[in-house]
Amino acid sequence: xxxxxxxxxxxxxxxxxxxxxxxxxxxxxxxxxxxxxxxxxxxxxxxxxxxxxxxxxxxxxxxxxxxxxxxxxxxxxxxxxxxxxx
Amino acid sequence: xxxxxxxxxxxxxxxxxxxxxxxxxxxxxxxxxxxxxxxxxxxxxxxxxxxxxxxxxxxxxxxxx
Amino acid sequence: xxxxxxxxxxxxxxxxxxxxxxxxxxxxxxxxxxxxxxxxxxxxxxxxxxxxxxxxxxxxxxxxxxxxxxxxxxxxxxxxxxxxxxxxxxxxxxxxxxxxxxxxxxxxxxxxxxxxxxxxxxxxxxxxxxxxxxxxxxxxxxxxxxxxxxxxxxxxxxxxxxxxxxxxxxxxxxxxxxxxxxxxxxxxxx
Numbered sequence: 001x002x003x004x005x006x007x008x009x010x011x012x013x014x015x016x017x018x019x020x021x022x023x024x025x026x027x028x029x030x031x032x033x034x035x036x037x038x039x040x041x042x043x044x045x046x047x048x049x050x051x052x053x054x055x056x057x058x059x060x061x062x063x064x065x066x067x068x069x070x071x072x073x074x075x076x077x078x079x080x081x082x083x084x085x086x
Numbered sequence: 087x088x089x090x091x092x093x094x095x096x097x098x099x100x101x102x103x104x105x106x107x108x109x110x111x112x113x114x115x116x117x118x119x120x121x122x123x124x125x126x127x128x129x130x131x132x133x134x135x136x137x138x139x140x141x142x143x144x145x146x147x148x149x150x151x
Numbered sequence: 152x153x154x155x156x157x158x159x160x161x162x163x164x165x166x167x168x169x170x171x172x173x174x175x176x177x178x179x180x181x182x183x184x185x186x187x188x189x190x191x192x193x194x195x196x197x198x199x200x201x202x203x204x205x206x207x208x209x210x211x212x213x214x215x216x217x218x219x220x221x222x223x224x225x226x227x228x229x230x231x232x233x234x235x236x237x238x239x240x241x242x243x244x245x246x247x248x249x250x251x252x253x254x255x256x257x258x259x260x261x262x263x264x265x266x267x268x269x270x271x272x273x274x275x276x277x278x279x280x281x282x283x284x285x286x287x288x289x290x291x292x293x294x295x296x297x298x299x300x301x302x303x304x305x306x307x308x309x310x311x312x313x314x315x316x317x318x319x320x321x322x323x324x325x326x327x328x329x330x331x332x333x334x335x336x337x338x339x340x341x
Contacts, residue, residue, distance in 0.1 A: 026211055027327055120326070
């Protein structure tokens, strides 16, 4: 697996944990351990996304990420063009 | 591990004639609420499709749930 | 509103060109128990949910289903992108090819187009949450049938992920149903 895919996979892992904790908190908003875990994962996810974006361009559109020098949002590959073949 | 004791809503009481397991209210669906316990790492969770060990129900062809 | 993230929720792999498997899996894109139906069902039911938690659950699961729709689309796209017309004919995908080439379109495994009657939005939160729980079970069953049909272990891996999500969503909708019942009981007191 190349460097880009390794970084993308790490973002997927962290964001998946955030999705799971988010859905859990929706029905258990008063569970402090889940909330602490959610905030910790969210912070690590933001760091991972910022590092990825500095190398490969914005991962979010509509002002949620900045693009350095040129508008890299339009660059290939798009998500369905990135496979993780062994 | 999660508490697996049956949960009874506070507004209901056991139905007459029931002897074991969950006591709910007639004609009302009820799902045992999940308790927060151990979670898997983000990497293990993504590969399994959940970070919650108690919700992991892998499927093997041929089995029926 | 929504923000697009330039990533899939789950890393996909496809072992080889396989238009037969694409023809089967596309039902989870545009079939009766597929991911388009799931996302639109939850995202349209949320407006008449009575509690803030129920609105959150429908919004968040509806959004995750859009990500699942994208995973299914990416699988189908990669299974057919290199297929020859001969391979497409041999796989029985020629009827689809006649109308759509290798483009993604919302159909079930037999080619019937998506229709809004696959979903309901009833305005009664108990009724809608029962539909949602049933929808998760129907999708789980479909993923099990697709796993049995799959001859590509890499595609099966993604199908297993999607199937497990149905189980987690079922739990969350069930917990939401409990909370809505509690809310209704609290209204009765006053």
